[in-house]
Amino acid sequence: MSVLLIAEHNNKELRPFTLNAVSAASQIDTDVHAIVIGQNCDGAAKALSELPLVKKVIHVEAAYYENFVAENFAPVIVKLAENYSHIVCSANTFGKNLMPRVAAALDTSQISDIIKVISADTFLRPIYAGNAFATVKSKDTKKCVTIRPTSFDPCESSGGSAPIEKADPGEEFGHTKFIKREEIKSDRPELGTARVVISGGRGMQSGDNFKLITSIADKLNAAIGASRAAVDAGYISNDHQVGQTGKVVVPDLYIAVGISGAIQHLAGMKESKIIVAINKDGEAPIFSVADYGLEADLFEALPQFLEELNKLNTIQK
Amino acid sequence: MKILVAVKRVIDYNVQVRVKEDNSGVVTDNVKMSTNPPDDNAIEEAVKIKEAGKATEVIAVSIGEEKAQETVRKALAVGADRGILVKSEGNVEPLAVSKLLQKIVEKEKPDLVFMGKQAIDDDCNQTGQMLSALLNWPQATFASKIEIKEKKLEVTREIDEGLETIEIDIPAIVTCDLRLNEPRYASLPNIMKAKKKPIEQVNAADLGVDTSPRIEQIKVEEPPKRKAGIKVSSVAELVQKLKNEAKVI
Numbered sequence: 236m237s238v239l240l241i242a243e244h245n246n247k248e249l250r251p252f253t254l255n256a257v258s259a260a261s262q263i264d265t266d267v268h269a270i271v272i273g274q275n276c277d278g279a280a281k282a283l284s285e286l287p288l289v290k291k292v293i294h295v296e297a298a299y300y301e302n303f304v305a306e307n308f309a310p311v312i313v314k315l316a317e318n319y320s321h322i323v324c325s326a327n328t329f330g331k332n333l334m335p336r337v338a339a340a341l342d343t344s345q346i347s348d349i350i351k352v353i354s355a356d357t358f359l360r361p362i363y364a365g366n367a368f369a370t371v372k373s374k375d376t377k378k379c380v381t382i383r384p385t386s387f388d389p390c391e392s393s394g395g396s397a398p399i400e401k402a403d404p405g406e407e408f409g410h411t412k413f414i415k416r417e418e419i420k421s422d423r424p425e426l427g428t429a430r431v432v433i434s435g436g437r438g439m440q441s442g443d444n445f446k447l448i449t450s451i452a453d454k455l456n457a458a459i460g461a462s463r464a465a466v467d468a469g470y471i472s473n474d475h476q477v478g479q480t481g482k483v484v485v486p487d488l489y490i491a492v493g494i495s496g497a498i499q500h501l502a503g504m505k506e507s508k509i510i511v512a513i514n515k516d517g518e519a520p521i522f523s524v525a526d527y528g529l530e531a532d533l534f535e536a537l538p539q540f541l542e543e544l545n546k547l548n549t550i551q552k
Numbered sequence: 553m554k555i556l557v558a559v560k561r562v563i564d565y566n567v568q569v570r571v572k573e574d575n576s577g578v579v580t581d582n583v584k585m586s587t588n589p590p591d592d593n594a595i596e597e598a599v600k601i602k603e604a605g606k607a608t609e610v611i612a613v614s615i616g617e618e619k620a621q622e623t624v625r626k627a628l629a630v631g632a633d634r635g636i637l638v639k640s641e642g643n644v645e646p647l648a649v650s651k652l653l654q655k656i657v658e659k660e661k662p663d664l665v666f667m668g669k670q671a672i673d674d675d676c677n678q679t680g681q682m683l684s685a686l687l688n689w690p691q692a693t694f695a696s697k698i699e700i701k702e703k704k705l706e707v708t709r710e711i712d713e714g715l716e717t718i719e720i721d722i723p724a725i726v727t728c729d730l731r732l733n734e735p736r737y738a739s740l741p742n743i744m745k746a747k748k749k750p751i752e753q754v755n756a757a758d759l760g761v762d763t764s765p766r767i768e769q770i771k772v773e774e775p776p777k778r779k780a781g782i783k784v785s786s787v788a789e790l791v792q793k794l795k796n797e798a799k800v801i
Contacts, residue, residue, distance in 0.1 A: 335681035344766035
């Protein structure tokens, strides 16, 4: 049987993590079919068909799919599911919201947020904020799996030419109305895919002080992250939160500034390749995961850091 | 209006979780247990709605072993009116939990069901959505703001891209984010009062739900440890190390 991959997109184009989800799906079974549900989403369907790992694209259109309401999405996926052994989606807020609704309708016990495919029925997933890894085996005939996108490499995005088949939409649910979405637009790299992430915590003391972080992020072409404490304190918006219930990031370089390193924060960043911690409390738990720790007052260290980076550039020139 | 709130007993969020030597799970003996943190937000929100005169009753329900009664009791101490404990042994997967909750919903007929968006033990993030699917009710997941309107709720949801606002018809399921509110502490007089509030006990087996696991947990291991790093003495040294040793800038 084949794998049905639910694509995440914005109607025009695929969201980047769809490529990671396709990779994961192809490790379960090479016969990957991808479904794109939306309104006027030809662009996303075409992009999917160009992924060499995708063997077939199923394209479903209706006005009530425009805003990705899970109650509308689930029935059409459930209907198509009979042809598939696995339904796969990214474990971000789109997939987390949608997949359990599909799984319950199929009477399947979902496996969430896998970080490794061991076999078609056995997967590795973090539990307890990543403090333990569980190897789990699904006994259900049909499997619903969400994947942690940062644990799988993105697949090739061009060269394929999978056929695109139209499918009939499901019924509209009718009790859920989309009102608005406030997306924070930024020229910076996306937090989930950035090569460098610099995050601030409670130690930043104010939202205004985040400009110290911003100027370094500009220099390093980095995404800006934050601990929950910083988001709760109103220093920065929720879409920057890194951690157990925020985003999981795996950049080449993660710089934690004024972040003590609560278990919940470490869950979101400790797989980063190189971790730098800047904190004036030498006993802060963040130092236990940092490759390079600097015990210093961030208000002195950050301006110096920027200055040193400027010097580097001068040398390179 | 009646609000049912589901609460789960989990290892306290401050405890450093340890894996058992035989890799069969994590150590829970003599470990501090608490209410799953976002479930506290769910209770708080329900109690606030009742205090605002928009709900008549708040019922707390938990599924688990006998000791989960403490978790229900804590919900009663912060303002829930009565409790239900669905007794079950061992690990009950979210699908089975949602089926048990469905039975409770059919009996109690609440207008709203609240719960945390995710349990911090299994990190599944499934139960609310599954319950909405089984009941065919609307769902508002990851809620950071709830406004009660005439037979409707307006809910602000935290999504990866920022915030989303939806309007859902009642009856509905809401899963709560940690930023929804600031849960109160139980006062001593309220803890004493909560001891007199009723907790109904039912056996999961009597609800006619098959709770046997569909997922076999083969083993639980420690995650790979990071190598210990070094402390640098200056910003200049840090930048040199990042450039020449780690080669990341």
